[in-house]
Structure formats: structure tokens, C-alpha cells
């Protein structure tokens with residue numbers, strides 16, 4: 001009776017690709033010792049591949065060195081007469097490091113980095129090659145811009161785009177198999193001068209903030225040369241074995257699983273978080289860190305994250321521009337190095353439904369060129385008027401522009417994570433902690449007279465030391481939390497370029513600082529005592545911004561209701577958040593960083609990217625349903641039917657499996673209907689003719705529900721189809737085997 005279906009009597013593990021992968025992983029050699037750290041201490045590696053201050057000092061004439069340093073520290077323009085000298089020195093250094101090519105690295109609006117490599121070498125006399133790199137080539141590149149998204153800023157035939165050297169972010173040499181390249185961080189602009197990238201608006205936003213914060217500081221008698229924003233971004237990611245990855249079209253095409261049931265064991269036991277790091281993973285992390293160290297990226301922390309298979313890497317904070325470039329390198333090296341260990345690094349926000357997602361906690365502060373951290377309240381915040389003014393401005397900015405802040409982190413991928421019971425919700429609120437909440441409450445009621453103190457923490461065990469206790473606890477559920485000396489914006493997605501969210505934060509804070517400075521300047525000019533002016537301004541600002549303050553559990557249902565009654569926006573989907581870019585209020589706030597047409601272009605690009613992402617996902621899940629899930633289910637059904645027929649043939653009246661077969665048949669038929677429906681919705685969505693935002697919204701409304709329907713049925717089949725017939729690596733395998 002066995003037909004040409006899989007015959008369990010002749011079954012071998014190799015006939016199921018998933019089982020073959022499992023066997024290969026089990027047989028894996030566990031020798032991950034690739035690097036020699038004894039002969040080569042990591043501390044000696046730091047900045048080795050960077051054209052750093054030491055190299056600059058050694059290789060540049062004094063004048064050029066001083067000018068470059070001035071630019072790096074205070075963002076003053078670099079006099080161009082030095083460009084040629086710097087270019088030559090950089091080239092000589094890079095060639096000494098083995099580089100043959102150089103590239104202008106930029107951050108187009110794809111959210112990735114882009115580079116085009118040119119050789120240093122050109123034909124010289126006598127048929128030999130000479131190495132050449134001029135100041136002109138250093139400061140300006142001309143990649144063809146026509147294939148990068150411009151969101152309508154430019155017609156396709158207007159292909160010219162320029163890259164412009166950013167001397168404030170250090171150039172470095174990137175080694176690759178069989179070569180090395182000098183990488184020069186650049187901004188990317190169109191022929192007509194509009195920003196086609198993420199760096200240009202970020203730099204503008206930092207400059208705007210600098211101006212406004214220094215106005216406030218001036219009132220306190222301070223005059224630093226420069227105020228910059230600082231960022232330390234903690235990066236979460238997953239690792240899966242490459243043998244599994246290649247068997248999952250959804251991971252390969254979309255970076256996340258579109259099908260898959262939750263494993264019997266998830267993170268219920270919390271036994272992964274901060275647990276011992278598996279050997280292969282630790283070896284991988286060490287190599288990523290060593291590489292990053294050599295590139296001058298100050299990585300500091302590594303640990304297991306909440307979900308099985310999830311990890312985190314965090315650098316020490318730097319000025320936001322450099323931190324952003326370094327963050328891109330972190331993602332690049334995480335991805336690239338994984339392959340050497342037979343792993344794949346998933347940076348997607350939600351690779352596994354129902355399992356903790358990945359974010360990028362964006363720790364944000366401001367510092368002066370004199371080394372003062374402006375978000376440090378000191379021991380007695382109630383007495384620190386400068387801090388209170390600056391902090392109140394930040395709070396007010398989140399109150400006023402929470403909708404824009406949500407927009408700044410919007411993507412199809414991050415939508416799966418926000419509000420999914422382990423990530424902050426899409427509602428933007430500020431957590432201040434006990435101490436600051438108390439101080440601001442006092443201010444609201446008149447004036448602040450005291451600050452709650454942390455004191456000492458008694459362990460209750462004699463042999464353990466008394467520990468100094470922070471004055472405020474932390475809140476892991478808050479999207480925008482004050483944590484001692486900085487704000488942590490936790491809602492940023494793990495795959496995002498942090499330039500976007502930081503540009504928005506800087507712009508909104510700059511606007512609030514400007515508002516504070518205007519009022520305080522006017523009051524003091526009018527003869528009011530500064531302290532009195534501050535007192536009344538703070539209480540006015542805090543009264544207004546109060547609805548955005550929330551110290552409780554952001555995951556709870558109650559908060560969603562409460563937030564609604566406070567009038568806080570809750571944009572569940574990207575397409576709910578993007579229209580914010582049409583608001584006058586938002587455009588005015590963003591004006592220091594983006595022109596009107598640039599804002600429009602961002603709206604178009606974000607919409608197009610969202611629709612394209614959903615389109616790829618829908619195509620992929622439909623394909624997987626048709627070519628993986630349905631064939632497996634049909635085989636299983638066939639075997640059941642065969643067995644039932646066999647049982648009947650020997651006289652069993654009520655054969656086992658009959659009900660199962662009937663139920664299975666129904667699910668399979670339902671799945672076929674759901675896939676047909678998805679296909680037709682998709683055809684309609686692809687043919688949709690209209691504005692990019694409307695197109696994207698159409699995908700939200702028509703495609704997401706159609707995909708969800710397919711997934712629910714496919715997932716239920718995974719729980720009944722015979723293991724040896726199921727072709728897709730499962731969650732329990734991908735998350736736990738490494």
C-alpha cells in the first residue's frame with residue numbers, strides 16, 4: 001500500500017534536509033580557538049587600524065595636524081589647503097597597512113552603509129603603477145546616485161551624487177581576505193545639495209543643539225567651545241546555526257521567521273539571561289570585539305540577553321556622529337564574523353514571533369568640550385538649577401514630539417517588537433525614577449527644597465560590603481528612561497541606523513532648549529532675577545509636560561488606557577506614525593536638520609521601504625506555504641490515509657487516525673484557501689497606484705491580515721505533521737542548538 005510517498009521503513013536522516021542539518025550540527029568539531037590572545041593582547045590592538053591622533057601627529061605637518069584636531073574637537077571647518085597633505089599622509093599610512101584601495105563610506109537612506117572602492121594605483125611611467133591620492137579625492141567623491149533611494153528628491157536621470165569627507169569621524173583600514181581598503185566616512189548629497197543620507201541631517205541636528213544648549217549655559221555663566229550629544233547604543237542580536245539558516249527562506253530573504261510555533265521551552269525560566277555564554281558564541285564575540293577594537297570602536301560589554309539564542313554587545317559612548325559610524329561597523333562585523341563560526345547573526349527586531357525581540361538601547365546625553373556631562377544631576381538635583389532646566393527641556397520635548405519620536409523608530413520590523421509584551425510600547429513616555437520625580441513634583445508645587453538620597457544598601461550578610469545605593473531604580477519597561485546620568489531611549493530597533501532617531505531627538509531637544517533660552521533671556525533682560533525666572537519657568541514647563549511622565553509598568557493594559565486618557569499617541573503601525581511627517585509642528589521642529597523637500601523624501605522612502613518589506617515577506621510566506629508546508633502536510637495526510645486504509649483492510653472498524661486525518665485535511669484545505677487569498681491580495685497590492693504612504697497603508701490593511709491567516713494555519717500544521725516530514729528547522733532547534 002505504500003506509494004511513492006516518504007516510506008518510514010526506508011527513511012534515512014539525509015532524506016530530510018532538516019535532519020541532515022541536525023546531524024551536521026551534532027557532529028560539529030568544537031575547536032573555536034582561532035585567535036592568539038596571549039601573544040597579542042587586545043589592549044594593544046585598540047585603534048591599530050585607525051588613522052588616529054597618534055598617526056596624524058606622526059605623519060602630518062604641525063599646521064595641518066592642528067587644523068585637523070581643531071575640526072575634530074570643535075567641528076570648525078577644515079581649511080582646504082591642508083586637504084592635499086592630509087590625503088597623502090593618509091594614503092601612505094593606509095598603504096603601509098596593506099591597503100590598495102580607498103572608499104568613501106556613506107549611509108544612504110537604505111539604512112545600510114554603502115561604499116565604492118577605487119584603487120590608489122594608476123599607470124605611471126615605464127609601464128609601472130604609481131600610487132596617488134589627492135586632496136580632491138579625499139574630500140569629494142562622485143558615486144552614481146541614481147540607484148539609491150531619494151524619495152522623489154531627484155529624478156532617476158539626475159544621477160549625480162557627491163560624497164563629502166567627514167573629517168570628524170576617523171578614517172580606518174578595513175582588512176578583508178586578500179586585501180585591505182582605506183575607508184573614509186563621508187556625507188552623501190545630491191547635485192542640488194539635498195541630503196541623500198543619514199549623516200548630513202545628524203550633523204546638522206548636533207550643530208543646532210550645540211547652539212541652543214550653549215545659550216542656556218551662558219545664563220549660568222558658562223561658555224564651553226562646544227556642546228555635543230553623546231550616544232552609547234547597546235546592540236541586541238540573535239545567533240543561529242548557519243545550517244538551519246540556509247533551510248529557512250524566510251530568514252534568508254526577510255531576516256525573520258514568517259512561520260514557526262513557539263518552542264515548548266521559551267524564556268519562561270529566564271535561564272538564559274546573563275547565563276554562561278556558550279563556547280562557540282564566546283569565541284565569536286571575542287573575534288568581533290578584537291576586530292572592532294582594532295577599528296577604534298570601544299566595545300565594552302557582552303552578555304546573553306533574555307531570549308535563548310539572544311546576545312548583546314555594547315560600546316562605551318562617544319559623540320553621536322562617531323558613535324553612529326561605529327554602530328554601523330558593529331553591525332557589519334557582527335554579521336561578517338558569524339560566518340567564520342558557522343553562525344548567522346540576525347539583527348532583525350523580531351526574528352522569532354512570541355520570543356523576546358531585539359532593540360538598540362540608545363543611551364543619550366549631552367556633554368561640553370570642557371568634559372561636563374550635562375545630564376548628570378549630581379547628588380542634589382533639587383539644587384542644580386542648570387541640570388533642572390536642561391532636563392525639563394528634554395522632558396518637554398518628548399511631551400511635545402512623542403509622535404515624532406515614535407515615527408523616528410518606525411519600520412515594518414520594529415512594529416513586531418513595540419508593545420509585544422517585552423518591548424516598550426509604541427506610546428512614548430518618560431521615566432524619571434523616584435528622586436527626580438520627587439524633585440519635579442516639588443517644583444510643580446512651588447520650589448524644590450530637597451533630594452531623596454540613595455544612601456547605603458544593606459546586604460544583611462556580614463562578610464559582604466555595604467553598597468552605595470542609587471537614588472533611583474531603573475525601569476526596563478519605559479521607552480525613554482532617565483538612568484542616573486543619561487536618558488535611555490529603548491524603543492530603537494536593533495537593525496536601525498541610529499542616526500535617524502538621534503537626529504529627531506537632537507532637533508526636538510534643541511527646539512525645547514531654544515524655547516527655554518528665549519524665556520529666560522527675556523525674563524532676565526526684563527530685570528527678573530535668574531533664579532526666580534527659572535523657578536517659574538520650570539514649574540510652568542513641568543505642569544504642561546506632566547502627562548508624558550510615567551514611572552509604572554509600560555507593558556500593562558492599564559497604562560494603555562491611562563495613556564489614552566492623557567492624550568498620548570499610540571501608533572501601533574509604522575503607517576500610523578509616518579503621517580506625523582506632514583504636520584507643521586513636526587516639520588518646524590525638524591527644520592534645522594531637514595529642508596521641506598528632504599522631509600517629504602523621507603516620508604516617501606520610509607513608506608516605500610515598508611511596502612517593499614511587506615511585499616517580500618508576503619511573497620516569501622506564500623512560497624513557503626506552497627513549497628514547504630503544504631507538501632509536507634499532504635505527505636503526512638497521505639500516510640495517515642494509507643494507514644487507515646490498511647487498518648480497514650485487516651478488519652479494524654474504527655481505525656486509529658481517522659479523526660486526525662479529517663482535522664488535518666480541513667486545516668490543509670483552509671491553508672490552501674488562505675494562500676490563494678494572500679496571492680490575490682498581493683497581486684492587488686503590487687498593482688496599487690498612488691502615493692507611497694497610501695501604498696504602504698494598503699499593505700498594512702490588506703497584506704498583514706492575509707499573512708497572519710496563512711501563518712496561523714501553517715503553525716498549527718507544524719504541531720501535527722510528522723517530525724521526519726517537516727522540512728523547516730523549528731524554533732526549538734534554532735534557538736537552543738549551538
Ligand code: ADP
Nearest residue numbers: 230231232233301314315316317363364365486
Ligand atoms: P545597561 O545594559 O545596564 O543599560 P550597559 O553598560 O550595557 O548598561 O550600557 C550602557 C550604555 O550607556 C553604554 O554604552 C555606556 O557607555 C552608555 N553611557 C554611559 N554614560 C553615557 C553618556 N553620558 N552619554 C551617552 N551614553 C552613555
Ligand code: MG
Nearest residue numbers: 234361363488
Ligand atoms: Mg541599558
